[in-house]
Amino acid sequence: MRKIVVTGPNGQLGKAVLKEYKNDADAELISISHREMPIEDLDAVLNKTAELDPDVIINCAGYTDVDGCEKNTHLAGRINGIGPRNLAIAAQKTGAKLVHISTDYVFDGCGDRPYVESDAPGPVSAYGRSKLVGEKYVESLCQKYFIIRTAWLYGDGENFVRSMLRLSESHDQVSVVDDQIGCPTSAAEVAKLIHYLEQTEQYGLYHGVCRGETSWADFAERIFSIKGIKAKVNHISSEEYVKMNPDSANRPHYSVLEDQMLSLIAPEDGGFQMATWQEAIKNYLKK
Numbered sequence: 001m002r003k004i005v006v007t008g009p010n011g012q013l014g015k016a017v018l019k020e021y022k023n024d025a026d027a028e029l030i031s032i033s034h035r036e037m038p039i040e041d042l043d044a045v046l047n048k049t050a051e052l053d054p055d056v057i058i059n060c061a062g063y064t065d066v067d068g069c070e071k072n073t074h075l076a077g078r079i080n081g082i083g084p085r086n087l088a089i090a091a092q093k094t095g096a097k098l099v100h101i102s103t104d105y106v107f108d109g110c111g112d113r114p115y116v117e118s119d120a121p122g123p124v125s126a127y128g129r130s131k132l133v134g135e136k137y138v139e140s141l142c143q144k145y146f147i148i149r150t151a152w153l154y155g156d157g158e159n160f161v162r163s164m165l166r167l168s169e170s171h172d173q174v175s176v177v178d179d180q181i182g183c184p185t186s187a188a189e190v191a192k193l194i195h196y197l198e199q200t201e202q203y204g205l206y207h208g209v210c211r212g213e214t215s216w217a218d219f220a221e222r223i224f225s226i227k228g229i230k231a232k233v234n235h236i237s238s239e240e241y242v243k244m245n246p247d248s249a250n251r252p253h254y255s256v257l258e259d260q261m262l263s264l265i266a267p268e269d270g271g272f273q274m275a276t277w278q279e280a281i282k283n284y285l286k287k
């Protein structure tokens, strides 16, 4: 029986992970909220992990408010940088595997092809910089790690899909940026990937996003079309969006991720393929 500690269990991904493991009789999941173990507190992390002695730590915790991180850079650094550092130290001490989640926002988005894991990061926001610090700590402080960069996540929580559905109840048109291209990814799909990787010894850095690419505006149109909602999507540029929301953080224009590492390990481990973004959003909205 694998003893698996999950941080951030009340977040979108944390909830999806708990659901994913419901039928795994070989795994005991232990949820640890930020009240019980603030991940930025080294002593709290070391004490709790020594007490539990897990086989696996899945870190779903993070400070995920991209705009908020611009104003609260210290907090972003503490939770997204020092937090994973502490978990990496604890994983190394206890011998646990560490699954850590990162983001497409570690890239600057100026490229013209999907990013692979070996591409040089260059974050353009405080959030992206804090997440990159977290990645580097994990890579340098523990041996048995999986870092999964995901993107445009939606699950059970506040996210773009829910915002669009809510807006469509009171507006007959919504303005959405069409010059940011990425990979909308359902938390359920990332949870399946975590479940798969965590049972292997294929440690390293992975891109884990739903397949394909789209803009926020086209994604909104797809959401409305699946739900039969008549609201119109006005395509606007990032520049126009920033004029309307001056406190918003810079975001990469093209942050499509290619899962090259997953395809490279496929011959040995049978492989794992994420759903396309179109399939995933259909499944999500069905539920």
Ligand SMILES: NC(=O)c1ccc[n+]([C@@H]2O[C@H](COP(=O)([O-])OP(=O)(O)OC[C@H]3O[C@@H](n4cnc5c(N)ncnc54)[C@H](OP(=O)(O)O)[C@@H]3O)[C@@H](O)[C@H]2O)c1
Binding pocket: 007, 008, 009, 010, 011, 012, 013, 014, 032, 033, 034, 035, 037, 038, 039, 040, 059, 060, 061, 062, 063, 064, 079, 101, 102, 103, 104, 131, 150, 151, 152, 153, 154, 157
């Ligand atoms: N959302 C996205 O679009 C997106 C895109 C790419 C990557 N990611 C990454 O994916 C991961 C999960 O994202 P998500 O959308 O599921 O996040 P979320 O819904 O915002 O949940 C994050 C959770 O982190 C926990 N947390 C916050 N501060 C903490 C602290 N100091 N100590 C311990 N736990 C703390 C909270 O959990 P409790 O309340 O349960 O304690 C919170 O529910 C994050 O690493 C994020 O950076 C997200």
